[in-house]
Amino acid sequence: MSKFSIEADIRSKLAVVLGFSTIAVFIQHIYVLSFILIISIAAALLFGANILKAIKTTRNLWYLFFIIVILQSIFSRSGQALLAINGFPLITAGGVLKGGEFLMRVSVIVFSATIISTSNSREVVQGLVQLKIPYDIAFMVSVAIRFLPLLRSEIKDTFTAIQLRGLDLKKIPLKRRIRVYLYIFNPVVAGAIRKARGLSIAMEMRAFRAYRKRTSFLKLRLSAADYFIMVFTLIFTSAVFVMFYYFNFPAGII
C-alpha cells in the first residue's frame, strides 16, 4: 500500500483506537458515524495499516454483520415504509437508518483496530506493560492472539491433506461437505491444542515466570509525534462529544 506511514508508539495508537471507538459506541447519529468512519479509515492509512487485507481476513465477520443489519432494519420499524406487503411495512426508512448506523459503528471499530496491527505482538505486550498492566495479563493477550493463527494453519494443513487425497471440497454437495467439516473438527482442535501445549512447554523451559518480575530488552519511548497524536486525539474526541451533547450538533434527522 502507500509508502508513507507514521511511525508511532503502540500507546498512541491505542489512544486513537480508544477515542474513535468511544465516539462510535456512544454517539448513534448517522452523520457523526459517517464522519468518524472516514476519519478512522484515513487514520488507519496514515499509520500504514493494510485495510484491504483486514477486510479479507474478517470476511466471515462481515457476512454476520450484514445479516444483523438486515434483521435490524426489519425489526425496528419507524418512519416511512420503503417496502410493504399487504399494507404491512416490512422495511422502513428508520430501520434502514438503524442498520446503516450499526454497520458504520462496527466498521469504525474494525478499521481503527487495524491501526494496532501495525505494531508487532512484542510491542503490544510491552506497551501494555509500560501502561502498568501486569506482564502475565499482557502476555496472555498476545498468546490468545497467537492461538488463532495456530488454529488457522492447522485447518489449512488438514484441508490440504484432504485435497491431496483427491477430495475436492468445492465440488461435493453441501450436505456431505458439512459431514467432512464435522469429521475434521476434533482433530483440528486437538492439533492446535497440542501445538499450543508444545509452545507453553518451550516457554517454561526458558524460565517463563521464574520470578514475579522480569526485565525487558525492548524499551518503548514516546516521541514528540506520539505526544501530539495523544493530545490531538483527546481534544478531537472531547470536541465531538461537546458538540453533540452540549451544542446539539448535528441535530437529529428523524
Added chain:
Amino acid sequence: MHPIKISDLRFKYEEAQKNILDGINLELAAGKITAILGLSGCGKTTLCYCMCGIIPHIYHGHLDGEILLFGNPLHKMELSRIARSIGIIFQDPDTQLFSPTVEDEIAFGPENLCLDREEIAQRIEICLKLVNMEKHRFEHPENLSGGEKQLIAIASVLAMDPDLLIFDESLAQIDADGKERVKNVMLQLKTLGKSVVLVEHDPDNLAIADDIFFLKSGKLEAINITNKREFDELYKI
C-alpha cells in the same frame, strides 16, 4: 562431575499399562556429545522430559528412581531453576518460536531471568554469532527456513547459558544444508565445554557423537557402531 546421573529410573504414563522407562542408568560424560538411539515410540522423548524436569513438573505419571543434575536431585528443583542448567530443543521448530522477531525470541529467556539490558544485548549478539544468523536479527522467525528456525531455537536456548543441551530429534524436520549447520553448532558447543545429548534415529548424524546408547525395552545400553551395517542390525529385532 556428571552433568546428569540417572539411577534406576522407571516411569509409566498415567493411562499406560507398563513402564515406558524401566530401569534406566546413565552417567553422562561432561563436555561430550552423547547420542541416544531407539525405535520410534520406545521412549526417547519421555527420557528427555525426565532429564529436564518436564516430567514430573508438566506431564505426570508414576516416576521412580533418581536423577542428579550436577549432583543435585532434579525432582526437588523448580523448572525455572533447571532451565538455567539444561536447555532442550525439540523436533518441531514451529512449537518453539513465538516472538515476532528473532531478537525478541532470543531475549525472552534472559528477560525471564531478570538480566539487565546490557547483559541481554551481549547474549543476543554472542548467540546469534554462534549460530551464524546475525543478519536475520530483525526478521520474523515465521519467514525463515526450517533449518534456520531450528538455529534460532538453539540460539534462544543458548541465551540462557545452560551447561547441558538436549536435542530431541531436532534434525528430523530440516533439510540437508540445515542439518550440517546445526551439527556444526553442536561441535562448537562441545569446544565451549558444553555437554550435548543428541536423540537421533538417523545413522548419518551419529558421526559427531562421542558415546552412543541404545534405548530398548525401557533400558539403555552403551553400544559402539562404526558403520551402517551395524546400525541396520540394531533396528532389525
